Amino acid sequence: MAIHKPGERFRYNKILKKRQKGKREVTAELSLTAMVDMFTVLVVFLLQNYSATGEVIYIPKEVQLPKAAKIKELKPSVVVTLSNKEVLIGRKSIITYDAVKAMDYEVIQPLLEEVKLALQKSKEEFDAKLQQRLKKAVNPEDPVASEEEDLNAWNKVTVQADKGIDFLTVKKVMLTVSEAGAGELNFAVMKEVEKKAENNGL
Amino acid sequence: MGHISSGGSGRKKTFEPNLVPFIDLMSVLITFLLITAVWTQVSMMQIGTSLYSKKTQDTPPPPIPKDADVPLRVDVKPDGYKIILAKQTIQLPLIAGEFDDVGLKAQLERAKQLYPEKTDGAIAVADELPYEKLIRGMDIMLNAGFSAISVLTGAPK
Numbered sequence: 001m002a003i004h005k006p007g008e009r010f011r012y013n014k015i016l017k018k019r020q021k022g023k024r025e026v027t028a029e030l031s032l033t034a035m036v037d038m039f040t041v042l043v044v045f046l047l048q049n050y051s052a053t054g055e056v057i058y059i060p061k062e063v064q065l066p067k068a069a070k071i072k073e074l075k076p077s078v079v080v081t082l083s084n085k086e087v088l089i090g091r092k093s094i095i096t097y098d099a100v101k102a103m104d105y106e107v108i109q110p111l112l113e114e115v116k117l118a119l120q121k122s123k124e125e126f127d128a129k130l131q132q133r134l135k136k137a138v139n140p141e142d143p144v145a146s147e148e149e150d151l152n153a154w155n156k157v158t159v160q161a162d163k164g165i166d167f168l169t170v171k172k173v174m175l176t177v178s179e180a181g182a183g184e185l186n187f188a189v190m191k192e193v194e195k196k197a198e199n200n201g202l
Numbered sequence: 203m204g205h206i207s208s209g210g211s212g213r214k215k216t217f218e219p220n221l222v223p224f225i226d227l228m229s230v231l232i233t234f235l236l237i238t239a240v241w242t243q244v245s246m247m248q249i250g251t252s253l254y255s256k257k258t259q260d261t262p263p264p265p266i267p268k269d270a271d272v273p274l275r276v277d278v279k280p281d282g283y284k285i286i287l288a289k290q291t292i293q294l295p296l297i298a299g300e301f302d303d304v305g306l307k308a309q310l311e312r313a314k315q316l317y318p319e320k321t322d323g324a325i326a327v328a329d330e331l332p333y334e335k336l337i338r339g340m341d342i343m344l345n346a347g348f349s350a351i352s353v354l355t356g357a358p359k
Contacts, residue, residue, distance in 0.1 A: 032221050032225065035225070036221060036224065036225065036228070039225065039228035039229070039232065040228070042232055043228060043231055043232060043235070046232065046235035046236065046239060047235065049239065050235060050238075050239065057244060059244065065244065066333065066334040066337040066338070067337075068245075068247055068337055068338075068340070068341040068344075069341055069345060070247070070341055070344035070345050071245035071246065071247055072245060072246050072247070072248055073245060073246070074244055074245050074246045075246070158246060160244075161333050162333070163332060163333060163334035163337070164332050164333075164334065165332065165333045166329060166330055166331070166332060166333070167327045167328065167329055167330075167331050167332070167333055167335070167336055168329035168330070170333045170336070171329070171355060174353075175355070184248070184249075185249050186246040186247065186248050186249070187246060187247045187249075187337060187340075188244055188245075188246055189244070189245055189246065189247050189337055190243065190244060190245070191243040191244075191245050192341075
């Protein structure tokens with residue numbers, strides 16, 4: 001075996017030597033197949049789980065919604081949130097939970113006023129939209145006039161309450177919401193996976 | 203990349219598609235989907251003929267469901283479920299400290315078989331029980347085919 005001088009030695013010294021001379025080019029190509037595979041799987045997964053309707057209500061961190069299997073799609077409405085800390089309309093805090101719990105079975109006055117205001121605002125917005133639709137309907141060139149419209153869509157209220165809250169407090173909120181003029185009352189729930197329900201015999 | 207290269211001898215031909223635009227598209231799509239993804243799937247449960255619903259003059263009264271004269275009521279009490287169907291009362295006590303959801307479902311399915319056209323029902327929950335029990339009861343009733351559920355304000359009997 002030849003004896004070399006100590007010091008730095010290149011492993012591919014032959015190639016480098018040749019490269020230096022410009023006789024042969026070395027090109028390294030990255031294998032992209034695995035990455036493309038991963039991207040494809042990820043895109044398929046995300047598209048499958050994609051919800052076009054989006055998140056239409058704000059859920060505070062402390063609220064854990066109950067789960068249900070037989071559900072409907074959530075529609076935009078006035079949202080009354082009942083957590084174990086406070087009662088909110090949208091993101092606005094109205095009254096503390098303890099204050100509501102201490103009350104008898106009666107209307108919650110501050111909440112009543114706020115729900116009335118929210119419903120009034122909702123009605124005004126709905127009327128304005130309806131006016132625009134009517135104007136469009138008058139125009140014969142516009143084909144977007146045949147959609148069925150629910151005339152009571154403005155007075156829908158969604159109650160989202162934490163699953164651990166006692167039913168009496170929920171009843172007080174429901175009574176107040178009803179007194180404020182709400183027509184349709186819905187409960188916000190989390191979608192339960194059907195397979196799990198089947199396993200439980202439900 | 204993105205070329206057809208013939209081997210040295212000219213016999214072997216390898217075709218490599220240009221993956222760069224594809225990867226660009228995938229990257230943009232994944233970024234968009236991840237940003238706009240909604241991970242919490244919130245839905246709603248509607249009270250059929252709500253007793254809380256305010257009847258205004260311009261609101262037409264809801265149509266009376268078939269077999270509405272046959273009462274169906276589910277009481278959720280701390281000691282279990284109680285079903286009142288026509289003149290029959292069925293008690294479903296707690297099983298190992300848990301509500302007998304399977305039994306309730308079976309009884310409601312039986313009720314549906316007896317009165318296939320009946321869609322209305324009522325549920326009453328004890329004040330001290332958590333709200334989750336109301337949703338659970340309503341969900342089981344909806345699953346059994348009773349779509350118009352009323353929530354009773356009074357305490358269960």
